[in-house]
Amino acid sequence: MDNIAGQKSSLTWAVHFSVVVLVLLWLLPTLGLFVSSFRSADQIASTGWWKSLFSQEQNVVIRAEKPDQQKLLDELYVIEGNLFAQDGAVEGDVSVWGTSSKDISAYAAGETADLGEKGRLTVEVNGDYRFVNDTEFTGSRGQRVFLTATTPPSFSLTNYKHVLSKESGTSSMSKAFFNTLTVSIPSTIIPILIAAFAAYALAWMDFPGRALLIAFVVGLLVVPLQLALIPLLKLHLQVGIGKGYLGVWLAHTGFGLPLAIYLLRNYMVGLPKDIIENARVDGATEFQIFVKIILPLSFPALASFAIFQFLWTWNDLLVALVFLIDSSGDTTVMTRQIVELLGSRGGNWEILATAAFVSISVPLCVFFAMQKYLVRGLLAGSVK
Amino acid sequence: MKKTLMTGAAMAALVAGSVSAQDLSGETITVSGSWLSQEAEVIEAVFDIFEERTGATVKYVGSDSFEQQILIDSEAGSAPNIAIFPQPGLAADLASRGFLTPLKEGTAEWVRDNYAAGQSWVDLGTYANESGDEELYGMFFRVDLKSLVWYSPENFEDAGYEVPTSMEELKTLSDQIVADGGTPWCIGLGSGAATGWPATDWVEDLLLRTQTPDVYDAWVKNEIKFNDPRIVAAIEEFGAFARNDDYVAGGAGAVASTDFRDSPKGMFASPPQCYMHRQASFVPAFFPEGTVVGEDADFFYFPSYAEKELGNPVLGGGTLFAITNPSEGAQALVEFLRDPAAHEVWMAVGSFLTPHKGVDVSKFATDSARSMNDILLNATTFRFDGSDLMPGGVGAGSFWTGMVDYAGGKDAMEVATEIQSSWDALK
Secondary structure, eight states: TOOTTTOOOOOHHHHHHHHHHHHHHHHHHHHHHHHHSSOOHHHHHOOOOOTSSSSSEEEEEEEEGGGGGOOOTTTTTEEEEEEGGGTTTOOOOOEEESSSSEEEEEEEETOOOOOOOOEEEEEOOOOOEEEEEESSOOOOSSSSEEEEEEOOOOOOOOOHHHHHHHHHHHHHHHHHHHHHHHHHHHHHHHHHHHHHHHHHHHHHOOOTTTHHHHHHHHHHHTTTTGGGHHHHHHHHHTTTTSSSHHHHHHHHHHHHHHHHHHHHHHHHHTOHHHHHHHHHHHOOOOHHHHIIHHHHHHHHHHHHHHHHHHHHHHHHOHHHHTTOOOTTOOOOHHHHHHHTTOOOOOOOOOHHHHHHHHHHHHHHHHHHHHHHHHHHTTTTTTOO | HHHHHHHHHHHHHHIIIIIOOOOOOOOOOEEEESSOOTTTHHHHHHHHHHHHHHHHHEEEEETTTTHHHHHHHHHHHOSSSSEEEESHHHHHHHHTTOOOOOTTTTTTHHHHHHHHHHHHHHHHHEHHHHHHHOEOOEEEEEEOOOOOOEHHHHHHHHHHHOOSSSSSHHHHOOOHHHHHHHOBBOOBBBBBBGGGHHHHHHHHHHHHHHSHHHHHHHHHHHHHHHHHSHHHHHHHHHHHHOOTTTTTTGGGGGTTBBBTTGGGGGGGSOOOOOOOEEETTTTGGGOOOOOOBBBTEEEEEEEOTTTTOOOOEEEEEEEEEEEEEOOOOHHHHHHHHTHHHHHHHHHHHHHHHHOBOOOGGGGGHHOOOOOOOOHHHSSEEEOOHHHHOOOOOOEEEEEHHHHHHHHHHHOHHHHHHHHHHHHHHHO
């Protein structure tokens, strides 16, 4: 007798709990990627992102200043400084240290190590060191110091600066950004225009073979676009379109049309018949009905398809590679630019994380601006 | 001496006569390849010299999916003028389908005379065309040396180890390190979709050290089967390193799952996770930031067995230029690669080796690069990376996955038989 209306079932809590768990699980990789995007390559390679949020004990190797920095004080050769002042080093508190890779915790902070002929080295808790010798220091590299230090969390915006400002050869990120917009916007508008007309005709105009035509369009939905890549490119080259914006717009339009027509037609069929018949009786032409009645009423469906198509063209790499990016290098898109930033052997992991968030920003804005239509539009045609 | 002078003079005349005098202003030459950031900037610097001399415009576009891209573009007829192939197998494939244009006459003679081990570079760039006739299509530029072992000299010094000069000594050293409580090797096979390739280099290197070069050549052509006892022995030789829990950082189980880009970092960790790392000449790109090659990190030649008397075999790889869309400028650009200046630009930047005998070795960025190039020029046997020469389904497919299986504990004979049957299926 738990399920009396008005009373909350105890299951509600289980449901809420599992929703929270699922959402967290779902967001966890994104969160990791986000944290990683603020870390350097060496940090990523040495510890996991979950550890970077807290201060931690780390073993690091830092070099003292090179021998050419030595000073002569009271007949002693001295190299002084702070180990954490080196490039890329993260400040911390030294607990133990050593000078040999075989024994990295030979001395406690504050102790002096006697390295024989090489000199005497003292390292303090805050990383200050003093390296003293009776004879001149030689060599071209500074003494290695192995530190065991507790370091606080450290993040930087270096990756973002690198991704946003990198001018690599023929192309830069800002150019790629505008190129991507040049691809995405027409590739979203053109299919919507055509599909809206087609959907109206297929929904409300009587002509022979209409049902067959609808079945054909639905059938096209299952054709994978990869099948068409090379034949379509050959066709483009034969007709003289070649590789370029026109080609990629046409390709995106073609690949997007079946879904667009199907979605819009099902939505338009569900509009009240009376309105349209009234308009016909009042002497409206088909075009007037379409523009004045159908279009305003179908706005949710149009908007939701626009979001789909925009996201797809924004994130697309395959179609751009085949139909747009030619060997001149002037027409690169963002997805391609990001791949290029990864380097010849794909090792620049930190760039990948950062670039993902740079690239995601525009689709996120589009999504939040239009999301109220997305939910309504998703139901298009499914509920009458 | 007189002869070198003569060739030098002839070359100068050639350079002066054909490259600098040619006026190509207004012409655009498109080039695509797999070099991305860092390397892409350097190759553009090389092309800048060419642009200055001829007035032509060279546009380079790099792509990480170059192998697929060039196939699509050739197939559709929108190929760039020149493609820079990372391995000869793909170029041979395109040549046999009629997508490549033979290089100018005389190129073969020039390569034979001016590259160290010239004939082998000609052979590697010569493929059968559509009608089965052999022609020279590829000009090699930039070579990678694979038979190198990287180490940290300071860690060796701390522990009192010496650089080994023979395979026997290398194995003794490995045992010594284990006895001292350390781990000798860092091995990582992970590389995304190409996981397993570092192991193929190991097997090829070890095959060259246990068998004669003829066996290697026959194996690459599959005249000697993959499951031949000699090949299986080489795979097991690799297993002696990679499947030994004491030898490998993280244990044998970590070999297949460690990324090859991360594995060398173990040498520079505190305390060091391993002492040695066998990898090609490009690997310093993945050392921690600020590592200076020659001081913080150094390399030695992956030694051969002293008792086997097989000389000093060297395994390498290389990239080649081929013409995918013929034009006057494209031929001129390939010809420009004969000019030592084209090689010296990159030598000055680093991680570039060249078999060109006419270059000024003082232009190398570091002494270590110079000594690396010496290994290349002094090799008694130079062999190209076998997996790059095998058909794609094996060399970039079953060989990779087979080695991952082997590293994971599968029997060597079983793995070799599977690779052989995948090769048979391709015929």
